[in-house]
Amino acid sequence: MSDRTTEAPTRHARSLRQPYQQYHQRSVPAEDAELTHTGPGTPCGEYMRRFWQPVAMSSELKDMPLPVRLLGEDLVLFRTGDGRVGLLERHCSHRGTSLEFGRLEQNGLRCCYHGWLYDVDGTILETPGEANPKALCGRVFHGAYPLHEFQGLIFAYMGPPEKKPAFPHFDIFDLPGDRLVPYAINTPCNWLQVHENAVDPAHGVFLHTIISGTQFSTQFAKVPLMEFHEEPGGMFCVSTRRVDDRVWVRINDALLPNLMRFAYAWEEAEQVLLFGRGSGTKWTVPLDDTNCRTIGWRHFGELSDPRKMGNEAEVGLETVDFMGQTADRPYDERQRVPGDFDAQVSQRPIAIHAREHLVASDGGVTLLRRLLRQAVRDLAAGRDTTAVDVLSSGVVSTLGGDTVVIAPPQPGVDDKVLMQDVTARVLAILTDPANGAGEARRKRVQERLAKTFPGLGRIA
Numbered sequence: 001m002s003d004r005t006t007e008a009p010t011r012h013a014r015s016l017r018q019p020y021q022q023y024h025q026r027s028v029p030a031e032d033a034e035l036t037h038t039g040p041g042t043p044c045g046e047y048m049r050r051f052w053q054p055v056a057m058s059s060e061l062k063d064m065p066l067p068v069r070l071l072g073e074d075l076v077l078f079r080t081g082d083g084r085v086g087l088l089e090r091h092c093s094h095r096g097t098s099l100e101f102g103r104l105e106q107n108g109l110r111c112c113y114h115g116w117l118y119d120v121d122g123t124i125l126e127t128p129g130e131a132n133p134k135a136l137c138g139r140v141f142h143g144a145y146p147l148h149e150f151q152g153l154i155f156a157y158m159g160p161p162e163k164k165p166a167f168p169h170f171d172i173f174d175l176p177g178d179r180l181v182p183y184a185i186n187t188p189c190n191w192l193q194v195h196e197n198a199v200d201p202a203h204g205v206f207l208h209t210i211i212s213g214t215q216f217s218t219q220f221a222k223v224p225l226m227e228f229h230e231e232p233g234g235m236f237c238v239s240t241r242r243v244d245d246r247v248w249v250r251i252n253d254a255l256l257p258n259l260m261r262f263a264y265a266w267e268e269a270e271q272v273l274l275f276g277r278g279s280g281t282k283w284t285v286p287l288d289d290t291n292c293r294t295i296g297w298r299h300f301g302e303l304s305d306p307r308k309m310g311n312e313a314e315v316g317l318e319t320v321d322f323m324g325q326t327a328d329r330p331y332d333e334r335q336r337v338p339g340d341f342d343a344q345v346s347q348r349p350i351a352i353h354a355r356e357h358l359v360a361s362d363g364g365v366t367l368l369r370r371l372l373r374q375a376v377r378d379l380a381a382g383r384d385t386t387a388v389d390v391l392s393s394g395v396v397s398t399l400g401g402d403t404v405v406i407a408p409p410q411p412g413v414d415d416k417v418l419m420q421d422v423t424a425r426v427l428a429i430l431t432d433p434a435n436g437a438g439e440a441r442r443k444r445v446q447e448r449l450a451k452t453f454p455g456l457g458r459i460a
């Protein structure tokens with residue numbers, strides 16, 4: 001299976017092997033629609049609709065309805081006077097006025113034009129201008145999607161009602177002393193190129209360190225050993241670096257279709273750390289094909305921010321305590337010190353896979369696309385998605401986070417081989433289902449790591 005759209009061997013292809021040939025390379029091939037298009041009825045859009053997707057932060061719902069665009073659909077999000085949340089088709093069932101101009105009432109949202117009142121599930125409660133209210137009330141339903149509000153985020157399920165999965169429970173929901181702080185950032189480009197960022201460890205070396213100066217960890221300047229593996233429900237990427245007598249194994253999870261658990265942004269590997277649980281949990285949700293929203297939680301607490309580098313005051317709507325995630329800097333500064341936003345958005349509104357030259361360090365991108373493509377095709381062929389089952393079955397074990405162990409270089413041993421061996425042993429422990437789930441698993445993993453790699457350090 002190819003991860004690029006097929007392009008016949010053309011003059012363009014031949015011209016790639018010669019200098020000064022842009023004349024023959026000007027035409028831009030079509031985007032990889034199978035993975036980048038998510039509107040109603042598209043294969044990837046149908047796939048994404050099988051999962052709970054975060055729409056907005058609870059704090060965004062104030063005293064007015066909020067027009068939202070999600071997977072190419074125009075909707076309106078609101079909270080009733082009695083505290084319930086609703087997500088309705090934006091255009092009124094009467095004559096199409098946008099419900100963003102509606103009035104929030106105790107038990108629903110009332111259209112401004114002729115006063116029809118809607119409940120959160122789409123029930124038409126009132127048609128006040130009508131002599132016979134029973135003609136429509138309770139007989140016709142306005143379009144609505146179910147919602148689930150959790151830890152300051154509002155999630156929607158936009159798939160077939162009969163396929164609605166249980167809301168997932170991730171292991172990181174139960175970390176002692178950990179606070180989940182919501183944030184949401186809209187980005188004007190396709191969702192996939194933003195999502196791919198976290199399975200691309202090489203960009204941490206260059207964009208975040210060598211090119212732009214240290215934006216996170218000074219240790220990112222070293223090109224790590226990289227590995228990319230499948231896990232139940234998705235994949236993870238591993239970056240291993242040596243720091244003095246220590247070996248640092250860093251993991252990001254990418255669970256299908258669009259969830260990331262990312263490791264600690266500011267880890268310096270100065271001391272032992274056994275199964276640190278990382279800085280964030282985020283979804284990259286398509287708003288439409290050329291706009292997406294990064295939405296999730298930054299984690300704050302002893303376990304997720306041991307160096308106390310985070311700044312909770314900077315986490316919220318259109319802001320997070322990582323530099324370079326928005327357009328909110330002067331253009332000149334963004335050119336001189338670019339961040340993720342600049343790198344991702346400038347890949348074009350929708351990155352053109354057929355124009356890429358993927359290399360070995362893009363192994364995470366390649367694997368992610370392959371898994372996503374297979375899942376999209378499986379669903380289109382009538383096979384339900386195993387990733388949904390993984391997320392719906394009990395506590396979901398994630399791997400994202402950092403482990404730093406004492407493993408000095410050994411005379412006569414190739415240090416790359418040694419680091420690969422350490423990585424393999426760490427992964428064997430982290431991925432062992434015998435560890436159980438949730439907090440019991442975290443403790444068990446820490447015990448086993450401490451036994452395998454003796455040495456003093458942070459054991460939370």
Ligand code: FES
Pocket residue numbers: 092093094095096097111112113114115116
């Ligand atoms: S258009 Fe909404 S009530 Fe008439």
Ligand SMILES: [Fe+2]
Pocket residue numbers: 197203204208340
């Ligand atoms: Fe990044």
